[in-house]
Amino acid sequence: MIENSQSDSKVVQPTPNSKRITLLTKPRLILRGVLIALALVTVYSLVTLDAGNLKFSDAFQSLGANLQAMFLHPGVGQDTWSLLLRALTTSVALAMLTTLLGAFFAFFIAVFSARNLVPSWLATSIKAVMAFIRSIPTILWVLIYSVVMGLGANAAVVGLTFHSIAYLVKAYSESIEETSADTIEALKASGVGFWPIIFQAILPSIIPALLSWTFIRFEINFANAVAVGAAAGADDIGYYLFMASGFYFNFHEVGLIVYLLLGVAIVLEVVSMKLRGHYLQKN
């Protein structure tokens, strides 16, 4: 027989204090916790949802009939084509106006809330104010301003601009903060002033980001402009949508307006895709 000469060979013992390898890392556990919590809230809310003695089969049936009237037989109703198209143009103009105004003010505020350009306390306080403005829904700003300025275009523009500024300041200042500190330091060391640094060094490098954020805001502002017309009575397409659905109960006109809005939204999406593609190629 062949004996193993080293009978007392060491058996490799797993060291007791080594970590167990498991798929459940901490991020995974947190993820599961969050998902479970959200699921619980959803179940609770679906159970307690106030359906207000609604018969679901009837409701869905009438929804089907309404959708059919809207999308298969759109019509102008008691307004005219020219009126609706004019209102649509007003909505687009409202969105453009508020986006341009918002972008203009937001850029200058963003410069003073970028951590790599100004002292930290200034940046933090401006950002806190902007976070507060941003957290209040746009429509509430418009309603609040409509009391001060009277219902109409001025209140709508100021209200929408307010929220646009707060949104864009966040986006812009984050873009500005991505500029490397070395660049700024080098320019400062060679004696370049504050504004030349911004316009000659920072601005050219962040233009694609600014452009894409501004365009996203433009799309949001268009949706908001419609909402403002419906809820605060600015004279745009949202107002006609609100009147047609809430007062005349004219499904055909609602359908037509939805088609018009869809058309604009699709044009905007195509333009934004082209614009982004163009800028990405160039840079």
Place this chain on the structure above:
Amino acid sequence: MKTNFQSPQQFFRQRRLRLGIVLAILLVIYGVSMVLVNFQTLASLMQVPAGLIWLFKNFIPTERSISYLGPILYQLWRTLIVAVSSTICASLLGLILAILGAKTTSPLPGLRLVIRFGASLLRNIPVVAWAMILLFSFKQSDFTGFLALFFMTLGYLTRAFTETIEDLDGEKLQALQAVGANYFQCVFCGVLPEVASTLTSWVLYMIENNLRDATLVGILTGTGVGFLFNHYFKSFRYDAAGLIVLLIAVLVICLELTSTQIRRAIA
């Protein structure tokens, strides 16, 4: 070989010219829009400070407005819950649609186009239109707001999820297929664990967004905290309306901070 190096003067002149043209176009757009909307820039901008002062005078909650706190908190809670549940329901359906519609996991190429088009349609109908359409059939109930947010969120999340899944490395799926995993194993063991945290941060973002939109839907359909705001606002109880604005702001900021924390923890 021809080199077309510009002198610095030329470069700067060209850049100034281009900048000038862009600025001129923007100014023209601004002017035309101003006329179309009938907006007076200077007069309105002058009124902004006065508006803010008025706001701080009238919208500060007083002791009287504390008595409204009960109904406000209740409606705020309902609004939050509707925002969360519509997002979660939409995300479940959106996930299924995204798996069926993403280039890497789609079982049928034809299905992809249908899902893309449908999602784009849902996304591009503004939430106002959804609210008004649904108000006909579902009357003044929480369900109207729920469905309006649901459809819009479905459009957004289907697109976001599809793009996330398509960004995934195709080779991992190939490797799984090569060792003989079937379609469902590929999806549930290969795709989903990989994208879970990205998808969750999209869901969290949509919850924040929907809470804001829920206020608007509430104003239009007469439910939730939006309706309560409209009610107090139109009966000139500005202090109570101010309390609502303040509470909404606090809730939104809390939600934002929480979801930022969660996003950082699961990344």
